[in-house]
Amino acid sequence: xxxxxVGKIKVLPQDFVVEEVWHNGICSVDLPFETxxxxxxxxxxxxxxxxxKCNWDTVKALRYIARKLHVxxxxxxxxxxxxxxxxxxxxxxxxxxxxxxxxxxKLPDMALKDFAxxxxxxxxxxxxxxxxxxxxxxxxxxxxxxxxxxxxxKRHIQKNKLPNYFGPQRMGKDYDNVKVGRSILDGDxxxxxxxxxxxxxxxxxxDKADEIPDVFWLEKRMINHLALHPRDYAGALRKIPKRIRKxxxxxxxxxxxxxxxxxxxxxxxxxxxxxxxxxEVKRMPELSSxxxxxxxxxxxxxxxxxxxxxxxxxxRFKLGKGEYATTFLxxxxxxxxxxxHS
Numbered sequence: 001x002x003x004x005x006v007g008k009i010k011v012l013p014q015d016f017v018v019e020e021v022w023h024n025g026i027c028s029v030d031l032p033f034e035t036x037x038x039x040x041x042x043x044x045x046x047x048x049x050x051x052x053k054c055n056w057d058t059v060k061a062l063r064y065i066a067r068k069l070h071v072x073x074x075x076x077x078x079x080x081x082x083x084x085x086x087x088x089x090x091x092x093x094x095x096x097x098x099x100x101x102x103x104x105x106k107l108p109d110m111a112l113k114d115f116a117x118x119x120x121x122x123x124x125x126x127x128x129x130x131x132x133x134x135x136x137x138x139x140x141x142x143x144x145x146x147x148x149x150x151x152x153x154k155r156h157i158q159k160n161k162l163p164n165y166f167g168p169q170r171m172g173k174d175y176d177n178v179k180v181g182r183s184i185l186d187g188d189x190x191x192x193x194x195x196x197x198x199x200x201x202x203x204x205x206x207d208k209a210d211e212i213p214d215v216f217w218l219e220k221r222m223i224n225h226l227a228l229h230p231r232d233y234a235g236a237l238r239k240i241p242k243r244i245r246k247x248x249x250x251x252x253x254x255x256x257x258x259x260x261x262x263x264x265x266x267x268x269x270x271x272x273x274x275x276x277x278x279x280e281v282k283r284m285p286e287l288s289s290x291x292x293x294x295x296x297x298x299x300x301x302x303x304x305x306x307x308x309x310x311x312x313x314x315x316r317f318k319l320g321k322g323e324y325a326t327t328f329l330x331x332x333x334x335x336x337x338x339x340x341h342s
Contacts, residue, residue, distance in 0.1 A: 003153035005146070006334045007136040013055045015135035016086035018325075019130045020079065021318060026154050026270065027089040032113050037099045044117040045184045046077075046093045047104060049316070055110045057084040060217065061110060062092070068105050069097065073241060079140035080321070081243070083169075090226050093122035130234070131298070136313045147308045150315065153332055154303055161297040163261055166254035167326040170247070177251035185239065191232035192248075193222060196240075234283065242286060249279055249289050257294055273318040294316055298323055 010016045020027040027050045053061050059073075059080045066073045066245040075095040082088035094102075139146055171178055176195070183192035197204065200219045203212045209223050221239040229235055235244065253276045262271045274296055278289040299320035304316040319328060 003149045003332065004138065004157060004334050005139055005141070005149055005313075005332060007139040009134055009139045009329060010085045010262055011135075012229065013085050014085060014087055015137065017089040017133040018082050018086055018090075019131045019133075020090040021131055022091065023128060026131055027085050027091055027114075029089045031111055035103055035113060036115070037103060038117055039143075040098075040117055042117045043098060044094055044119050046118045046121055047097050047099060047102070048091055048093050048114075048116045048118050049099070049112050050089055050114040050123065051092045052087070052111045053082075054087045055085060056109060058082050058088075059243055063241070065102075065105065065107065065110075065225075069129060069263070071097070072249075077122040078124070079122055080124060080130075081247075083245045091122055091127070091229070093118065093120070094119065097168055106188055107156055123323055127321060129323065130325075131302075131315045131316065131318045132325045132328075133314065134325065136315070136333070137311070139311050143308050143309060144311050146311075146313050147305065150305045150308070151315060153163060153175055154305075156330075157300055157303060162296045162300065162328065162331050164295050164323060165258050165261060166251075167324045167330065168253045169324050171251055171258075173320070175251075175255070177248050178255050181248035181250075181252040183204070184237070184245075184284060184307075185252060185279055185281055189237060189283060192258045193226075193236050196237075197222065198251070237284070245284070246289070247289055249281060249287050252279060253289060261296055264296065272296060293320065295320065298328055300328065310329065 017029055019029055029052050031052065051061065056064075058078060061074045062078070063073055066076065071094075075097070077093040077095075079091060082090050102112050102115070105112075142150070150239050172180075180195050183189070183195060197219055198218050200209075200223070202211050203209055204223070209220075209227075212220050212223070216219075218240050222236040225236045225239050227231065256272055256276045260274050260276070261270075264274065272295065273293050274295045275291060278291045281287040281289075301318040303317040304315065306316050308314070315327065319325065
């Protein structure tokens with residue numbers, strides 16, 4: 001297609017901005033000049049706030065805040081996980097906490113704002129979607145050529161539906177998440193642990209586990225547990241926060257969805273939504289999943305070209321809940337041009 005570009009995304013964290021969309025507006029990454037604390041007379045069961053973060057994954061950021069507050073991670077509620085290598089803004093709820101306690105925290109590469117008390121917890125799927133602002137770099141074209149390609153792409157998405165496949169954020173690079181999920185579902189917890197530790201295998205074999213970089217914090221937690229409790233693979237897996245472990249089972253459902261969507265497109269009879277049954281996970285019941293129903297096509301809104309220069313483009317668009325920017329961008333960028341660092 002004439003609009004296909006070759007380029008790189010997420011070269012810098014600020015190249016990928018994700019802002020959660022709610023019925024009453026967008027969670028902006030822009031910081032206020034001052035923090036407004038709600039009246040103490042309004043204190044209720046939950047405190048809601050906007051978390052703005054740079055180069056943090058959501059669970060690790062919340063774990064850091066929880067440690068600062070000396071509370072459990074279970075107190076926090078979110079509508080969805082956000083990219084790590086990005087600047088993101090999302091609403092978060094915390095049970096039984098006052099705004100004053102959060103305001104005084106010193107948080108590296110994070111900021112909290114828009115505090116409000118509520119009777120309700122924020123749960124997965126509560127938000128309407130996300131707005132993405134993406135910079136594409138290293139495009140081997142002039143500004144005029146890039147602008148022309150993006151104009152053609154905009155016309156294409158106005159006339160054609162884009163299949164809503166799950167991408168690498170859910171499936172994992174080389175289907176790693178799917179492989180781990182399959183092992184857990186089959187009851188092979190040792191196999192699941194071995195798959196997850198593959199990235200740090202060299203450190204383990206050289207007896208240098210203490211030199212493993214902090215970026216592999218999940219792997220380090222599992223290794224430390226196994227050092228104290230050899231062959232307790234269930235315990236090692238449970239050192240991973242449940243929100244992350246559930247992604248492995250979700251990846252299996254994602255694979256089934258992609259297969260069914262591909263067959264529907266091939267047959268020429270595509271329903272509005274596709275249903276995938278849940279799984280009963282006998283060895284880890286807490287990871288059992290429910291049936292999901294997902295739109296067959298992406299819900300793309302407000303696509304715009306923010307800026308174009310020689311070799312670079314900045315675009316903005318909205319997607320519905322559970323829809324991935326990497327999937328959308330795969331229709332614009334040549335294979336290999338869409339780097340996923342989440």
